[in-house]
Amino acid sequence: MSDAKCPICGGSGWQVVVEGDYSFVRQCVCTISLRENRAESGLPERYSMCTFENFQVNPGGGKKNPTLMAARTVARDFAGKFPAVNTGLLISGPAGTGKTHLAAAILNTLINRNEHGILFQDFRELLQDIRSSYSPDSKVNEFGILAPVLNAGLLIIDDLGAERPTEWADSQFSYILNYRYNRLLPVIITTNYLDGGGRMEEESLSERVGVRMRSRLFEMCREVCIEADDYRKINTGQ
Template identity: 30%
Template sequence: MNKIENINLLPDTEPDSGDYTGEDGLLYCGKCRKPKEAYFPEGKTLFGLDRHPAECDCQRAQRIEREAAEQQRRHLDTVENLKRRGFSDTAMRDWTFENDNGRNPQTAVARFYAEHWDTMQAENIGYLFWGGVGTGKSYLAGCIANALMENEIPVRMTNFAAILNDFAASFEGRNEYISRLCRYPLLILDDFGMERGTEYGLEQVYSVIDSRYRSRRPLIVTTNLTLQQIQNPPDTAHARIYDRLLEMCAPVRFTGGNFRRETAQAKLERLKNLMNE
């Protein structure tokens, strides 16, 4: 270098309380007894100095702790951003395996998907959660979404009612909106089959599912429709949609009780107890 101005390459090595100078002339840490300085190779100097700062064990531990705290902060910020953008309802943030009561027979199937995500993604494997109302289909789909987002994997969980509303209210084109949905590594469509069965609505449903199919990215769908209804569509419009779903998603039947009804009954019993008290 021809010229160096206003550059301080060496951090401050002022001794802390208890630090001392060793027999080799270097500054040592008074706590861990390791050097805070090191000599340059013989004959080498920098700015007239024959030594440079070095990390003692205490300083190294403090640096690692700071870096870990900063990494954790960045991770939490990333997860918060993913959940803010990925869920259409903030209540879905609480749909986690940790909060699960363990009574749903299909919990293991949902856990398997999250734990083997790399394989599911590589082989484009999705789930079709079907069964009666209140059997926990949406909850376990949300558990998968939360587990993946905790690992910084973007997921979008929404439903076709919200998608159709977005089509009507969005300033961007429909194709761009669908392309954005397809960019998510995992898309979850909740309450499939509850949307209006108009010709326009069915066409938009097919566009989203077919675009997802062509993007070769996995899809999870929850529905109150029976597998027999899906395998025997009433018309050509539904057949196009259902065929795509069955090709992309492995059917998983939910056979548990109605957890919503149980929750409502538990609240009623609690209210009675409070009134009696």
């Protein structure tokens, strides 16, 4: 439910409809638009309950992790200020540390505030959808898939760099990023790839998305680095 009271139902979510001598109760349009807005955001069901409150800053029940606390503060701040934001966020850190949770918490906060045009997009899936659109049987063309991604008021790209780096994938990414850069449209990116200072055996973000796109990203986004162990491994004792 939205924080602002709906003028029709006063926030109850139910609307009394009077037709002649009859009256009945139905779900208020505000709950329907919230539901539609949520569905249109593309956020997978798994992340629909992600909030800042249920974000784990002490994975595995141990000590609070300062980088997780800082990341939550920055993300919450971003959601609080949106749409009055100058930069997006680049949330990096190892797998399983809650990067997607934070991005989803931002999205859920904005949707509950009735912001429209917030889009969540797994990057591999986006590339797959674009590829499928090239097929002659496809009902949508490439632009039909890209248009919402290009123009969303806020675009969240989840798991950048997870796909195999190819020239084609790079060109798709730079097209999206440059388009949004020129129109001052913010992006939130989550990625497992750290820049430089990460673990030696791992590839850096520049190697995954190219040096030019990496610098563009750093121009467009505030960096949020999470340093923590995979809490899914902690929990299962692996």
